[in-house]
Amino acid sequence: MFIIGINLFHPDSSACIIKDGVLIAAAEEERFLRIKHWSGFPSEAIKWCLKEAGIELKDVQHIALNQNPRANFIKKIFYTIKNPPKLKKLLPRFKNILKRRNLKDLIQKEFPESRFSGKIHSIEHHLTHLSSAFHVSPFNESVIVSVDGFGDFASTAWGKGKGVNIDLDEKVYFPHSLGIFYMALTQFIGFQNYGDEYKVMGLAPYGKPNYMDHMQQIVNLKSDGSFYLNLKYFKFHREKVDFFKENGSPYVGTLFSPELEMLLGPARKKNEELTQHYKNIAHSVQAMYEKSFFHLLNKLHEKYKLDNLSIAGGCGMNSVANGKISLNTPFKKIYIQSAAGDAGGAIGAALMTWHRLGGKNAQKKVKSHDHAYWGPSFSNEYIDNLLNSQKYRLKKDNYNIEYFSDFSKITKITATEITKGKVIGWFQGRMEWGPRALGNRSIICDPRRSDMKEVLNIKIKKRESFRPFAPSVLRQDVSEWFEQSHDVPFMMQVYQIKKEKRSEIPAVTHVDGSGRLQTVDEKTNPRYYALINDFKKLTGVPIVLNTSFNENEPVVCRPEEALETFIRTKMDLLVMENWIIERI
Helix, strand or coil, X not given: CEEEEEECCECCCEEEEEECCEEEEEEECHHHHCCCCCEECCHHHHHHHHHHHCCCHHHCCEEEECCCCCCCHHHHHHXXXXXXXXXXXXXXXXXXXXXXXXXXXXXXXXXXXCCCCCEEEECCHHXXXXXXXXXXXXXXXXXEEEEEEEECCEEEEEEEEECCEEXXXXXXXCCCCHHHHHHHHHHHCXXXXXXXXXXXXXXXXXXXXXXXXXXXXXXXXXXXXXXXXCHHHECXXXXXXXXXXXXXXXXXXXXXXXXXXXXXXCCCCCCCCCCHHHHHHHHHXXXXXXXXXXXXXXXXXXXXXXXXXXXXXXXXXXXXXXXXXXHHCCCCEEEECCCCCHHHHHHHHHHHHHHHHCXXXXXXXXXXXXXXXXXXXXXXXXXXXXXXXXXXXXXXXXEEEEECCCHHHHHHHHHHHHHCCCCEEEECCCCECCCCCCCCEEEEECCCCCCHHHHHHHHHHCCXXXXXXXXXXXXXXXXXXXXXXXXXXXXXXXXXXXXHHHHHCHHHCCCCCEECCEEECCCCCHHHHHHHHHHHHHHCCCEEEEEECCCCCCCCCCHHHHXXXXXXXXXXXXXXXXXXXXXX
């Protein structure tokens, strides 16, 4: 049985395909269209998933969506009666409903050569989040939590997972949302692009919690672990706010009201100086989110009395808070999948449908996802053909190209070049699923160099100086370098680096002594493991600096994009499978 899961008409549109409950492929549409957080119908991702599965659309029995307009219908009706919306707010909603109802027609238009005659399943948004975390976790039983902006009229949901069953117990409904709180304050600080919340996380350690009293006027905590917003500081619930852009890069209009500026002072304009005032607000925003999040988690542990926790939803990407869970709650084991945000709902929709249909082995839990390498890969032959097509250009601009049949030579050469301060483009195997580069579409550097952040930002990334770079560390060496020693394969937790080690790896040590680590296991990524291990043999440091292979664009997907990024930036070396291209 083949099931396609989709996140559509929404930022981070994506698709996956499973066969008899086992994931075959998954990718975000942005990687194919080269538009960040692309919002629309993920036709290219679906086409690639079908190709990877070796089938046509006609062979697919089910398509599962990570949204259901009928979900929480009674709540919507009561809210609408109490708060009648203006017509201009209703029109976009009606258009979205019509698009989803005409989905079969849209699919046929995108795939005219192969007719889909199966069934379409609409799965409640937060249920897909919970499934995307729990059903691929290593736990047979755990507390499950989804914390998001909004989806199907709810922002937060929680319950318990056991075996293949998910019991969704409680929700926080529109208009109350920790995701919207964080997004609105991100806008207030002057970061206007969709998805800029990670900038607030990076900026927060430069500030102090001077505005916690103010934050507690905005977010109120309830005795059951939930929360509610003081809505006078927001306008999204009572005015038309532009949300998203179909078939393009998404955009969100201003969410906060003038009352927020009365509370915190003037909002920072995009190009204004980032003063200490805004750094202190950033710190307070992060602290308020953590306080709310841990309040909820502690109540859930008290209720369910389970030590395992599975997390998803857009706020599940808050790696700073995630890294403090075991320090601030009784939970002992935590699982956060690599695409915790809305893209990951594609997998949750597919798996929920699989388990509900009751097919062969549908009542058995699938194997835990311990890696994120579900995207496209490219052969050495493909890369050879590409390089041959660019031979004249590369020779003219003094690039040296060499092929190595023995990959161990490549890791030794690359590790040596890293010790010289070189910036390496590392393109290997299947592309990562989710927003993080995890050693297959990465830029790799020496973490020991105090100037490496500046070098990277000048040469390639051109991003704000306050944003940290991540350490990739050999799994067995985590406890020697970090104050916590959990497995973190998807870079979803920030931990403190041991004080005595911080001076050894300044390029990946943030101002507060932390690092958003990725643990690297030989079993799940032998090539990346070998590279870091060779670097360790040369330096005694089992860590490399890892940042995403891109330049203010989606992470590279194909060798063509990797080569072009390498050429137009000042990277020193590009390693694509068994090929090394060197800038002379």
